[in-house]
Amino acid sequence: MEIVIKISQFLLSLSLLIVLHEFGHYLPARAFKTRVEKFFLFFDIKYALFRKKIGETVYGIGWLPLGGYVKISGMIDESMDKEQMAQPPQPWEFRSKKAWQRLIIMLGGVIVNFILALLIYVFASAIYGDLTVATNSIEDGYWVENPVLQELGIETGDKVVSIDGETFTNYQDMRSAMILGEKITIEKQGGVQKTIDLPEDFLGRITDQNDVSLLELRIPFMVGRVDDASPNKDGDFEKGDLIVGIDGQPTKYYDVLVPTLLNYKGQDIMADVVRDGKNIQVPLKVTDEGKMGIYPVGKVERFTDLPEGYFALTRKHYSFGESFGVGTDKFVKQISNYWGQLKKIVNPKTGAYKGVGGFKAIYDIFPSEWSWEDFWKLTAFLSIMLGVLNLLPIPALDGGHVMFLLWEMVTGRKPGDKFMEYAQVVGFFLLIALLLFANGNDIYRAITK
Structure with missing residues (x-):
């Protein structure tokens, strides 16, 4: 039953994100009178589970759940429709539209991803509030089992004074900061403070362990x-x-x-x-x-009513007006944190690339019990992740198309169709390599851990 619940949340979240991302391309394309030939959830290689043509567009569901797509007429994309591109440009085609219109069409997907995440954080704040642990309520320090932390001299019972000089009022923010931190100041039992430099390959070492815990709450x-x-x-x-x-x-x-x-x-x-x-x-x-x-x-969440002497787990509620500021703050923090993680991933010295995961890693973050609160918060995070990744300047991703469009708008020169075809092929193989690497990491971790 647990597997069914996790798979259901995983598929529902990804399907929602894919459909809305593609609608982000579809709507401005239609607004600029650009023909959209296909709109698919999942890939329909060779055949589709469902398809129906409405007007000029074929809507459907593919059998390969690795994403989705819209096929826009007159655009060099993953379909590599060279026959169409060999014909004279038509007024309803993507390539016939002004550069700023094409830019809006290409940015539509990630804009929808970011708007969706922001709205989820706002409404989740209004509906559920925030479950927080005040750091000053943690009397007996944290639970430390990870060998990497223990080797650095961080032990069960230690308290966190600051990370990179910043103090934290709640536990969740402290944990997020530690992932990207460089220095941590702890207070040992007895009141002695100690500042520890986190090694550059800290995240890589954590990933190498069977135990990926950090500073955990000492729960009864x-x-x-x-x-x-x-x-x-x-x-x-x-x-x-x-x-x-x-x-x-x-x-x-x-x-x-x-x-x-x-x-x-x-x-x-x-x-x-x-x-x-x-x-x-x-x-x-x-x-x-x-x-x-x-x-x-x-x-x-079960520890909201503990006796005295334990940490204070409280749920803070917000008015609908307050939730806009709170949700926006969460949105900005999440983008900043994810961007910081990406910078560490592309730096081989950090070893953070070892923690990159594929579909199993995404599946694993969903809880084994159905929780709408967790579902929406995880969907917001995945929406940000999808948006940021799609902005990377890799041909075949939205960011690659945006990069070439900005070049055209600045220089006044449009890249040739042949160049775009070659770039699309290179980008496609890069994406396949990244996909194999991420899911290969999942397989490796499953075998070794």
């Missing part, structure tokens, strides 16, 4: 469900119970509980549990492997 062990094969299946545990002690030994956090269980292999003991704000004891059977057979909750 909250019971999600008891496994059918668990020795505690018929026990007294209830969903939402906080296990805060084992045999009288405090285990305030998950990162304390798990290693503590190893000391009680094969034993029947008592667990200290917080249920509905009351402290009770519940019998607990520990397996010979030092496990309980109990799964913790999988979402941070």
